[in-house]
Amino acid sequence: MEPKIHLFPYFQPIVSVANGKIIGYEALARQFDTNNKVISAGSLFASPKLDAKQRTELDRQVRWQALQKFAELDSNTYLAINISAAWIDNLRHLNALPTLNMLEQLNIDRQRIIVEITEDHADLGKLKEIVKRYRKQGLRVALDDFGTGSSQLERVMAIRPDIIKIDMRLFKQATKGGIASEVVNLMTRLGKRTGCQIICEGVETDEEFLFGLNCGAQFMQGYLFSPAHPEFKPPNLYEQHITSLRNKFLKNTLTKLQSKVSAINTTKALIYRLAKTLQGDFNLNELASWNFTQSNVIRFYLCDNKGYQSSPDFNFVEDKWFTDPRKIGYNWSWRPYFFQLLALEASGDRDRIITSERYRDFGSDLLCKTLSLRLDADRILLVDIIATE
CATH class of the missing domain: 3.30.450.20 (PAS domain)
Structure with a gap:
């Protein structure tokens, strides 16, 4: 008999570069390894040992736990929950969206919930209909891991996300310049023109944060501030750190710009x-x-x-x-x-x-x-x- 799988949610802060506050969290699934150490459950969801029904059930269990905990949080922060685009294909009825039922049971303000669509293997027509239903119920929609799939731009045009999360690997490549940098800059420009907010994931160093500012990203997420934790944090915990980074950005940018203006003249x-x-x-x-x-x-x-x-x-x-x-x-x-x-x-x-x-x-x-x-x-x-x- 297979041992029972125990999953639980951790929460990684997402910070605003404008006011320095924690404005939201991404709920991430965690599990214990054989040494009783907390690890990501990502490999479990990708395991061929679990069929689609088992993966979907585990995902809903950890989502329910995350929403239960979030319902107790007395602040204006939002919670981002991951929903696999591929799993959406398994829904027999578009009206039967479990996340909406959970929010109803827990009496959570739906405007504080963001649905992050992950992966790129899904029927685009079905995805558009489900996104439409989420929006009608007051939820916002994010496109996760932008830069990892082959049809990302098609999905951007189809579902018109409220938020785009730049894939961690693409973002780190972009900090080194080259075509990846141009892609990230194009995405932030697209965000400005369409009202779509940009989140840079995987921010680990001051230099990466400053690059994100240079691109115009409004929000950052990564180990520079915090890994995922089981508890929520005070909203202003990183405010001083972000103020220092913004001041550093302004000083560095002014120096470069003054030199550039002189050369242009x-x-x-x-x-x-x-x-x-x-x-x-x-x-x-x-x-x-x-x-x-x-x-x-x-x-x-x-x-x-x-x-x-x-x-x-x-x-x-x-x-x-x-x-x-x-x-x-x-x-x-x-x-x-x-x-x-x-x-x-x-x-x-x-x-x-x-x-x-x-x-x-x-x-x-x-x-x-x-x-x-x-x-x-x-x-x-x-x-x-x-x-x-």
Whole structure:
């Protein structure tokens, strides 16, 4: 006869970076190992020894315990409970949602409950209907472990989560830069535009917390503050720590930004000087004596008012200028830095340098920006520069 499996809930705090308080907890299943040590029950739920019915029953048992304990907590914090998307497929009737029944029995305010949808193996149509029912009952919905599955963006569009939790592994990769960093930044931007809150999981160091702030994440969760514990904590326990981290972020960011602004002003002054020189005949050899090395300029070129490139690329490489005529006749009118300049001119705002967002340059593989400036009535000057972080 199989020994009875005993599971119980632990709670990991989720903190707000804005006020430094614990704003919620994630309920996590725990068990005792053979040495009577508390360990995660994650491996148990993934075990092939348990069928879907057994796993679902164990999950509901530990969820009931977590909600019982949370019902006794007298605060405005919320509780996030994990529900497997794959297990949702096992529901025979969409109206029979056990979590809603538990909340009813325990008289818990449903606005204080967040359902975290885990895994990515589920019928999308069924998932959308269940999420709709949760929302109708006042619950919020989070998409957990974003960055681990193949169809995450499809699920974001389908269920429009209130919260996205960035997967711990993706977040840690992102702190080192590269494509993972761009993905996390894109997700936080998506969150801002859609009203979806972003939680960074697995935050263990000051540097990871500061990276999360730089990305714009509103909430953090991880061992930097606390692992999961059997008891809830005072809401302001980490307030002083977070205040210190925010102050550190502000100081570091101001130092970097002041240096960046100084470099930008130097580059812009050089571009205005270049525009003045280009009003008449110019000599590339003369430009070589200017301070382009410190400006991060890699090329410039001219366009007409319809966006057609009218000059060759003038490329700056290893302190020398080279011409490349291959893009003459290309049209850039669809680029934001071009039509934004025309739009500002139409409203009477002239002689301003317009700066594009950062992008990866196809030719050099450098992270770049394009700056545009009105040269004369018929021409527009475009300058590509290396973008700084």
